[in-house]
Amino acid sequence: MLRSLALATAIAFGAVIAAPAFARADAVAPAAAQQAPVAVVQTIADQLATAIEGHRDELKKNQEKLISVIDEVFLPHFDIDYASILVLGQHAREASPAQRERFARAFYNSITHRYAEGLLNYTRGRVKVLPFKGDLNDKRTVVRTQVVLDDGKLVSVDYAFRKGRNGDWKAYDVIIEGISYVTNYRNQVDAEIRKVGIEQLISNIESQGSKALDTMAKDNKDKS
Template sequence: MLRRLALATALAFATVVGAPAFAQDAAAAAAPAAVQQAPVQIVQSIADQLATAIEGHRDELKRDKEKLIAIIDDVFLPHFDIDYASILVLGRHAREATPAQRDRFAKAFYNSITHRYAEGLLNYTRGKVKVLPFNGDLNDKRTVVRTQVVLDDGKLVSIDYAFRKSRSGDWKAYDVIIEGISYVTNYRNQVDAEIRKVGIEQLITNLETQGEKALETMDKDGKDSQ
């Protein structure tokens, strides 16, 4: 299950930094069209861009994690609403936080997740993600795109991407549901427990200074309390 979560999370969330040279051209060409794309087209585009950026560069990316993270940033970030997702993760604590704290939390939390799951992308190859046909009407507040990730052993992992239409009119993903488990809900519970224990300012500081280690601590504390 951990391996599935790592790959699925890496495919969906990870970000920060600028794009490496071999990924910039394809992303720049795709950027203008992204505004016109429907959610299902965005997911398919991400899967295709990711394969193009990684194929032929695995050895290089294995040695240089920052370049790997840069690819994630280049491919995912234009299509993901970090600020909205972070507010959902903070839950009721978002109202208690200052605008500066919310901004810091969004950047630090997303950066931590990126570093934690980036290496899962090295296992990604074209065709790993099957985007399922979209049925129904688009809902501006919540439209779900369903996909399946094919593991090396042939097993399928169901992954749903929740999208909303932004104020600028383009579609942005804000949640990923892996085999029925919502990324937002899962981390909201952990963040809530951590804030109750150390306070929101200390949590943000821990994420900024410890990164993925802070997430590991949150995970461990969450499991111990169950």
Template sequence: MLRRLALAAALAFACVVAVPAIAQDTVPVAAPTAATQLQTPAQIVQGIADQLATAIDGHRDELKHNREKLISIIDEVFLPHFDLDYASILVLGQHAREATPAERERFARAFYNSITHRYAEGLLNYTRGRVKVLPFKGDLNDKRTVVRTQVVLDDGKLVSIDYAFRKSRSGDWKAYDVIIEGISYVTNYRNQVDAEIRKVGIDQLITNLETQGEKALEIMDKENREAK
């Protein structure tokens, strides 16, 4: 069960941090409306769930054999609503201060592109109604507002997946973290990235992600499990 939760969390995080790689020939996805910036975080999450179902339904066989097109759906549906720069800084943790702007940009692209490729196919199991956005309680906080959802797994069990939002400089709401059953995936990957940077350095880590992609993540995951 823990392995399934970990994969679900990684998939959710992949969705929020995918780096743009939109193909020319993509499955039609409803374009964001002009009212997007006025939406509350809960409305954004519900909109993402609806858009994703529309994009996946009826296209599973095609997408199963075309990963790049599947990734383009992630880009189109999720990317406008997530703060990639802030999320990458959180994952780098203390190393973000040590890295140059160019290194931070390279890291964000390489890391999040790798994680998206690793888990993109999990989206093929998504169907309308799997995500239930729970009623929002409390006041909106510009620095951290959490939208709580429940996701139905194949066996009918419910998993709590929450999305942390913050208000961007432009005034719209952007998500930056996914928390599944209380486990933050920003924190989880920050620990793995920290260990890898201490071992090989940030430049080598970035190079590994750029050249090995998802394999580099698998190695990091394995080393993290063995270290515990």
């Protein structure tokens, strides 16, 4: 069961954070800009299955190639700049532009490497996109999906989307069983910045990668 939940987390959260954080939010392919939110999610699910099927052994031995595959599939569809600001929360105003860029690059690079291997277990049909009930005239909306676990159980996974100035839709958060990962990491980042300061936090993530995230998560859990 734990392995299955890890798969659901990798599939869902990987979608939001997999693209390099230094990529600009407005750097979107024309085809992606024309897609509605539901089509974006379905496109990602289909392209991910195509990219992984028949290549699992090769990708398992070469994580950097796996990361590049994830970049190609997810990059055009996510508002990385906006997601990064949400994770920093109130500290985004305190940080310099250079610090915000360094934080985004280091943080999302660490998260990408943490969840990449879990995506190797993804197969076509794992994600069921539910009928869309939102309003495309709104600036924000949610696409609801279900991830099929190894035991056949379903996990609810919602993708929060935001409409850009050009009318293109990009995801910026994922909510698994009601838990927002942006909110989850924002709480951890906030606690760590209050403890060591934003510059030290950035340095820790740059030098320690996912180990720094594990430490933040542990400290946050111990205090709760």
